[in-house]
Amino acid sequence: MAWMIGWKQVLAAAIMSVSAVAVAPAQDEPAEASAIYLYQGADRDQRLLAGGRREGTLVLYTSLATTEAVPLIGAFERKYGVKVQLWRALSENILQRTIAEARARRHSVDVIETNSPEVEALAREGLIGEFSNPHVADLHPWALPPHRLWIGDRVDLRVAAFNTGKVRRDEIPATYEGFLDPAWKGRIAVEAADDEWLGAVMKYWGEDRGTAFVRRLAALKPDVRKGHVLIAQLVAVGEVTVALTAYSGNAESIKRKGGPVDWAPVEPLVGRLQAIALARQAPHPHAALLFADFLLSPEGMQLLQEMSRVPTSRAMPTPLDTTKYVLVDPAQPREEAVKWQRIWKELFLK
Amino acid sequence: MTIIATTAIFDSTRQRLEPQWIVIGVCIALVVWLALVPLAFLLWQSFLTPQTAAEPARFTLENYAAAYASGETARLLGNSLTFAVGAAALSFVLGTAFAWINERTNTAFKSLFLALALVPLVIPSVLFTVAWIFLASPKIGIVNLVLQSWTGSDAAFVDIYSLGGMIWVDGLHYSPMAFLLMTAAFRSMDPALEEAALMSGAGLLQVARRITFRLAWPAAVAALLILFVRAIESFEVPALLGLPAGIEVYTSAIYQAVNKYPSEVGLASAYAVVLLLITALCVYTQSRLSRHDTRFATVTGKGFRSRRVDIGRWRYLTAALFVLYFAVLVLLPFLVLLWSSLQKFYSVPSRAALATVGLDAYRNLLDHPGFAASVLNSALLSLGSATFVMLVTSVICWIVVRTRMPGRLLLDSLTSLPLAIPGLVLGLAVMVCYLKLDVGVYDTLWIMFIAYVTRFMPYGLRPTTTSMLQIHKELEESAAMSGASWATTFRRIVLPLIKPGLIAGWIYVVIVAVRELSSSILLYSPGTEVISITIWELWQNGQYVELSAAGVMLMSVLFCLVMLAQVAGRKFAIIEP
Numbered sequence: 001m002a003w004m005i006g007w008k009q010v011l012a013a014a015i016m017s018v019s020a021v022a023v024a025p026a027q028d029e030p031a032e033a034s035a036i037y038l039y040q041g042a043d044r045d046q047r048l049l050a051g052g053r054r055e056g057t058l059v060l061y062t063s064l065a066t067t068e069a070v071p072l073i074g075a076f077e078r079k080y081g082v083k084v085q086l087w088r089a090l091s092e093n094i095l096q097r098t099i100a101e102a103r104a105r106r107h108s109v110d111v112i113e114t115n116s117p118e119v120e121a122l123a124r125e126g127l128i129g130e131f132s133n134p135h136v137a138d139l140h141p142w143a144l145p146p147h148r149l150w151i152g153d154r155v156d157l158r159v160a161a162f163n164t165g166k167v168r169r170d171e172i173p174a175t176y177e178g179f180l181d182p183a184w185k186g187r188i189a190v191e192a193a194d195d196e197w198l199g200a201v202m203k204y205w206g207e208d209r210g211t212a213f214v215r216r217l218a219a220l221k222p223d224v225r226k227g228h229v230l231i232a233q234l235v236a237v238g239e240v241t242v243a244l245t246a247y248s249g250n251a252e253s254i255k256r257k258g259g260p261v262d263w264a265p266v267e268p269l270v271g272r273l274q275a276i277a278l279a280r281q282a283p284h285p286h287a288a289l290l291f292a293d294f295l296l297s298p299e300g301m302q303l304l305q306e307m308s309r310v311p312t313s314r315a316m317p318t319p320l321d322t323t324k325y326v327l328v329d330p331a332q333p334r335e336e337a338v339k340w341q342r343i344w345k346e347l348f349l350k
Numbered sequence: 351m352t353i354i355a356t357t358a359i360f361d362s363t364r365q366r367l368e369p370q371w372i373v374i375g376v377c378i379a380l381v382v383w384l385a386l387v388p389l390a391f392l393l394w395q396s397f398l399t400p401q402t403a404a405e406p407a408r409f410t411l412e413n414y415a416a417a418y419a420s421g422e423t424a425r426l427l428g429n430s431l432t433f434a435v436g437a438a439a440l441s442f443v444l445g446t447a448f449a450w451i452n453e454r455t456n457t458a459f460k461s462l463f464l465a466l467a468l469v470p471l472v473i474p475s476v477l478f479t480v481a482w483i484f485l486a487s488p489k490i491g492i493v494n495l496v497l498q499s500w501t502g503s504d505a506a507f508v509d510i511y512s513l514g515g516m517i518w519v520d521g522l523h524y525s526p527m528a529f530l531l532m533t534a535a536f537r538s539m540d541p542a543l544e545e546a547a548l549m550s551g552a553g554l555l556q557v558a559r560r561i562t563f564r565l566a567w568p569a570a571v572a573a574l575l576i577l578f579v580r581a582i583e584s585f586e587v588p589a590l591l592g593l594p595a596g597i598e599v600y601t602s603a604i605y606q607a608v609n610k611y612p613s614e615v616g617l618a619s620a621y622a623v624v625l626l627l628i629t630a631l632c633v634y635t636q637s638r639l640s641r642h643d644t645r646f647a648t649v650t651g652k653g654f655r656s657r658r659v660d661i662g663r664w665r666y667l668t669a670a671l672f673v674l675y676f677a678v679l680v681l682l683p684f685l686v687l688l689w690s691s692l693q694k695f696y697s698v699p700s701r702a703a704l705a706t707v708g709l710d711a712y713r714n715l716l717d718h719p720g721f722a723a724s725v726l727n728s729a730l731l732s733l734g735s736a737t738f739v740m741l742v743t744s745v746i747c748w749i750v751v752r753t754r755m756p757g758r759l760l761l762d763s764l765t766s767l768p769l770a771i772p773g774l775v776l777g778l779a780v781m782v783c784y785l786k787l788d789v790g791v792y793d794t795l796w797i798m799f800i801a802y803v804t805r806f807m808p809y810g811l812r813p814t815t816t817s818m819l820q821i822h823k824e825l826e827e828s829a830a831m832s833g834a835s836w837a838t839t840f841r842r843i844v845l846p847l848i849k850p851g852l853i854a855g856w857i858y859v860v861i862v863a864v865r866e867l868s869s870s871i872l873l874y875s876p877g878t879e880v881i882s883i884t885i886w887e888l889w890q891n892g893q894y895v896e897l898s899a900a901g902v903m904l905m906s907v908l909f910c911l912v913m914l915a916q917v918a919g920r921k922f923a924i925i926e927p
Contacts, residue, residue: 059876065891070719085876088887092609093871096778099613104785106792121612125403192593224596226589229892230480236695239483239490250892258706259695350596 033285037131037278048293049080051286057083058287061094062113068307075303076294082287091115095122102127107281110288113295116152116273116330123149129280131289135296142327143273143312150277153295155310155327157319158197158270161235161246161263172242175267176201179244180216187241189223191231194245195344196328197270199336204268204326218347236261248319252308269325271310370836377745378761384804385764388771391779396619400612413620423603427624430600433516433588434581440521441577445528446570448675450558451668453536455661458669465912466676469905470683471526471861474885475586477901481683482519483590486510490698492686511594520587522679524580527858528573531813534854535569536562538820538847554661568639568646569816575632576812579769582625604772618775625770633763646819684905691898711899720879727795728881732863735802740856743810748844751818752826769808773868776805781872793875801869806862810855817851861908
């Protein structure tokens with residue numbers, strides 16, 4: 001039957017097109033930007049500005065909230081006259097998109113600013129390039145990885161967020177072990193996917209003390225809520241009295257609106273570095289480097305600080321100055337992450 | 351007769367290429383292509399290890415071993431099944447009961463029902479779920495607080511963090527879908543049989559049970575299939591309400607696998623295969639039912655007019671039931687959203703909080719960068735993809751139901767399978783495909799259009815198939831006998847007769863396309879933001895009050911649109927008063 005053949009041909013064509021997907025077409029690639037990124041001559045700044053203006057625009061993938069990314073970008077655009085095209089997503093989606101685009105040799109992104117483990121993954125994929133920066137001396141040393149393929153620009157802090165109607169600030173213990181007091185039973189909560197926090201605490205106190213701590217914490221059966229944003233909201237409403245692992249930024253934004261929320265850094269204060277990286281094959285390399293210069297400059301750091309983020313500049317006062325802290329290892333081996341996930345799940349999600 | 355009619359078409363092609371062949375061929379090719387992209391990607395990936403720069407992907411069976419050899423999967427799947435069966439059953443019972451009351455009785459205030467029933471569908475799950483936390487959490491739930499102050503006890507009367515709570519919230523949220531599908535089914539059903547039963551002395555409930563619901567059986571199966579698979583795929587409700595109670599479901603495993611580095615898309619795909627099998631099984635069941643395809647056809651060459659029963663005093667009871675349903679489904683969550691949208695941050699309603707109400711949230715929302723553009727993009731995408739989906743699936747469903755074309759069951763399944771593909775995996779598949787296959791859609795609205803059409807095809811196909819089963823083929827045959835061409839018959843006989851199914855599917859796709867997030871999140875680009883992305887932003891930024899304002903606005907706009915459509919478009923079968 002004529003129809004049968006048509007049907008089969010359609011199917012065959014479809015299968016062929018799908019398998020063709022595996023064979024990527026060769027495309028023109030932009031030259032690697034490393035010469036521009038690493039140029040250190042006296043006229044570096046002039047060359048960048050001229051080049052950036054010529055390029056006119058840059059594409060930024062970031063997980064910084066739009067409430068903060070938009071003012072930051074605005075300041076940059078006003079200063080240099082270079083337009084920023086913003087694509088905002090969660091760090092894992094940024095990673096997925098950047099890798100998929102690179103594998104298809106579609107080079108659209110110039111600057112990536114997101115969670116350091118994801119940026120480190122981009123480094124391992126060979127998608128980002130080392131770049132020079134005039135402000136590195138101002139930064140905390142841990143903001144610079146040995147390979148220098150990215151630079152940390154801010155830190156997300158896990159803090160104790162509490163409802164000010166139910167707890168006084170001076171009741172919050174100085175260390176997390178203080179929460180093991182049975183008086184806290186029924187008043188504390190953790191976020192459902194905080195295995196990373198557990199890993200950092202274990203690293204800080206070492207296997208023995210760390211394990212003892214998490215076991216005793218789990219015995220208090222803290223409430224579990226999914227989503228750091230939600231948990232901060234629930235503190236404000238009073239459903240959760242103290243959230244042990246809230247992000248300071250989420251708590252701070254409710255506090256600034258007058259909500260009954262405050263937060264306190266507790267030892268060990270767990271931080272996760274957020275980093276900026278430049279695409280190795282950026283279509284707008286001058287503009288990209290110009291943006292990195294701006295973000296890491298005192299002006300950029302100051303802007304982050306004003307928007308209640310925690311910049312990595314040593315010149316800015318942050319909770320890191322007063323509380324002993326530990327940072328999540330951006331290059332944490334996979335087996336280790338899996339181990340923390342397993343322990344976390346057994347202790348808190350059952 | 352159909353056989354003869356279709357054979358006639360087959361015969362004629364041997365001589366020359368008639369226009370219908372182009373239409374049918376293009377539709378099939380399109381559907382097959384659209385469905386195969388994510389499906390092939392999913393199956394292909396499920397046999398591969400994660401790919402990194404250092405280590406290329408290689409063939410493996412480990413994903414399946416990891417996904418199915420552990421008792422963990424059985425536990426998660428068990429939780430998912432319990433939850434999905436419960437939620438689907440609740441949606442179905444509520445939706446069907448109210449569809450029947452709305453279609454078959456003369457209950458008071460009916461003209462408001464459809465508009466009111468639909469509005470909850472437009473709010474994102476995360477917003478609906480959080481609204482229910484604020485209503486029924488043991489500590490701060492308004493319902494609990496009110497009951498406690500009445501009774502003087504401090505017990506938690508309702509606890510949203512439980513399996514029951516999960517089923518309640520999800521089942522309630524999706525009952526409008528059952529309402530839509532079953533309304534369409536009741537509408538394309540000749541009430542002559544019901545009237546005959548009534549004349550013979552059967553009671554109203556007896557008629558409903560023994561005649562109406564039996565005839566609506568294919569529609570019921572289709573509705574249950576969609577509701578069930580969708581509930582299994584649901585993510586927000588289990589995450590927000592289940593995790594605190596230690597109830598973990600299957601989708602969280604899929605979600606975790608995709609969002610790792612290296613991304614374990616293979617493992618997620620292997621997990622998703624069982625969902626595909628469940629869907630395929632349901633499609634097969636439905637096709638078995640429709641094998642004798644005249645059994646459910648009550649709309650024949652004889653005159654047909656859907657009529658209503660006067661249920662006398664009962665009409666006040668049914669109206670009261672309706673009011674109760676809407677109070678719970680629409681009004682309570684709506685009031686919570688309205689309340690929080692007037693605040694600076696959510697707090698339990700009190701006299702003190704009343705002093706701080708204001709419209710800041712609405713102002714902030716309208717000032718949100720790109721808000722107007724995202725509204726336009728969403729409108730284009732949802733109207734465009736819904737119309738396209740309904741046109742293409744009406745042809746597909748005609749092929750499946752009316753012809754004896756070999757492979758039609760495969761076509762039916764293929765079009766339905768995207769239902770079971772997790773949105774994130776579907777988005778990834780579409781992204782990878784059109785990055786490699788450079789036809790200029792990447793970075794444009796078109797790539798999202800493609801993803802939406804793929805994702806929502808099943809929602810177009812199921813209701814139209816049901817409607818088609820209820821139409822006797824003799825109507826088409828008469829047209830053909832009178833010399834009408836295929837195109838004329840299709841346009842003037844088939845489409846108008848399956849209009850209830852078409853409109854139901856169209857409305858549903860328009861609404862859920864506005865909310866679509868999990869595929870859009872990877873596919874949108876600077877400049878092609880949509881409303882769901884803006885809403886997700888608000889949630890990620892912790893702007894809960896602005897988010898509530900968005901919810902209030904979406905619900906209000908949808909309500910007005912449906913009411914307008916009802917007033918203006920009495921010719922649309924499904925929304926006749």
